[in-house]
Amino acid sequence: MPTTVVLPEPHTTDNESKQQLDVAINTIETLKKRLSAKEQSIERYKELLEESRRDHEMMSAAHERDLLLMQNKIHVKTDDAFNKFKQAATSASQPPGSSAPSASDLRHLNELEDMVREQDAAMSALMERVRSSNADISRHKRALLDTKKQHEAEKMKMQETHDVMLNALRMKLAKKHKQVEATAGEADTHNVTILVEKRTAHYKDDIEDLKDEIAQLRRNLKQSEKTETTLKSELRKTLEEAEKKSQVIQRLKSDLHTKETESKDLREKMKRLLRNKGPDAGIKFGEDQPLKIKLSEGRKVEEDEIKPVDAGTKNLSRPSSASSKLPRSVYSSQDGEKNEKLKSEIVNLKREVENLKEKLKKKTEIPDKTTLEVAKWDVKKQWQSKVESLKSKLQDAEKQVTAQDKQIAALRVANSRLEKEKLRKPVIPLNQYTDDAAPPNGLEVKQHLHTIEELSSRLHDLGEENSDLKKMTTLPKNKLITEMQMKNQHLSNQMQDLQKELLTAGLRHETDETLASQFEDRENRMQGRILQLASENTQFQFEIEQIKHDVPRLQERVEFQQRFINLLKSEKAELQQRVDKLLIQ
Structure with a gap:
């Protein structure tokens, strides 16, 4: 009689343990799917980062080329203008009748040279500002590379931890399957109840451990989501800063253009003064x-x-x-x-x-x-x-x-x-x-x-x-x-x-x-x-x-x-x- 009453209990406990194991397996599969989705999103963000880095490098190279061309043009124009000023001043100050220039002409030439030096100083100040902006851009590039490296290192660490946890869960599942098979072979009439109770208690403890591990995995996923959001915000900030720097470079270009026009106006005025200088100019x-x-x-x-x-x-x-x-x-x-x-x-x-x-x-x-x-x-x-x-x-x-x-x-x-x-x-x-x-x-x-x-x-x-x-x-x-x-x-x-x-x-x-x-x-x-x-x-x-x-x-x-x-x-x-x-x- 006791054998007939006790025999159905192990079947019920086995079914419950199997259901719990199936639930755990399903949760692990869903977590795997979420991890794969996160990895895909991380790869997509990596591609976007690389594209933005390439665009930024191309823009910076183009800006550097433009700046070099503008510097060369400015130097050539300043040299030509200075030589023309010297020639005009010498030709105006030395008429055909007189051989040596007067003191007023020499003073006038010195003032013109001072003006050219001041313009060169202003140009050098503008070039220093451009260099500082280029240094800022390079610094932002380095910061982007550092953040990218940190992101990759964190990703590798997270992958390693996930792999370790998955392997541990797989080992535990294999052990559980072996234990279930062993319990099925060890089903005696009298010791089944005690074994089942022990196994169920042990299974409950294991299930609780699995639940704790699943909760830990969810926490890790939340932390990874937080890190992704922080990385997104940092990427946006870096892109905004790069746009600001490009605007600053455009503004500096416009300033250089205005300085060129002002220098041209000053040269034309001085040429007009030198032309007007004659017997009737006084x-x-x-x-x-x-x-x-x-x-x-x-x-x-x-x-x-x-x-x-x-x-x-x-x-x-x-x-x-x-x-x-x-x-x-x-x-x-x-x-x-x-x-x-x-x-x-x-x-x-x-x-x-x-x-x-x-x-x-x-x-x-x-x-x-x-x-x-x-x-x-x-x-x-x-x-x-x-x-x-x-x-x-x-x-x-x-x-x-x-x-x-x-x-x-x-x-x-x-x-x-x-x-x-x-x-x-x-x-x-x-x-x-x-x-x-x-x-x-x-x-x-x-x-x-x-x-x-x-x-x-x-x-x-x-x-x-x-x-x-x-x-x-x-x-x-x-x-x-x-x-x-x-x-x-x-x-x-x-x-x-x-x-x-x-x-x-x-x-x-x-x-x-x-x-x-x-x-x-x-x-x-x-x-x-x-x-x-x-x-x-x-x-x-x-x-x-x-x-x-x-x-x-x-x-x-x-x-x-x-x-x-x-x-x-x-x-x-x-x-x-x-x-x-x-x-x-």
């Missing part, structure tokens, strides 16, 4: 200061003449502004309030009429004719007063419309008068502004006109340089801006020295002061008259355009007022009809 540059003073005086006189014209235009624009303000005030404030008051009064009158009708209905006795006539007379009187008030309001609105029409007509008359005056105004000939000056020669007039053109072009160039410098001052300060400020100070000092030298040379070569003063007065008067005519022309054009813009707007206002008057008339007719109906009732 007189031309000596006339710079008095011409500037006289130009400022002519501008002041022009402003004094323009002031009364501006006052006239302001007086003309006042009625238009007043006419523009009138309809808004009429439509928005007065008429709106009046219409609301009229509507409220009409409503009150209707209520009073209804009250009177109700009172008449309530009376049982037939009213006398005298009381009815008195009531009708009162109502008629009230409505007559209302109609008279409406008539007065309409008259006020019509008066306002007529006043606006008069203002529009006055503006049109003023516009036509201005156009007639503009057509009638004669052009004053230029010979009236010469007073009693001596008739100049053709060569002298050409020389003075040439000097005027050169001075105007020079003033235009100086204005453009000042605007560029103002823009540069608004930018954030750095080494380039400070260097440019120092260069500007140096150039201004150099220009002052040149002006002083040219003034002294002009005073030496000056022979006839009376003729020069007469020509200067005549030129100043001509320039002042030209500026005055140009300002008058622009002012008249502006007034004509303004009047052209104002005419359709005024016509629209007149049409709008006409529509408003028609609406008021229609409302008046409707109110008159209602009054007549009430009187008839």
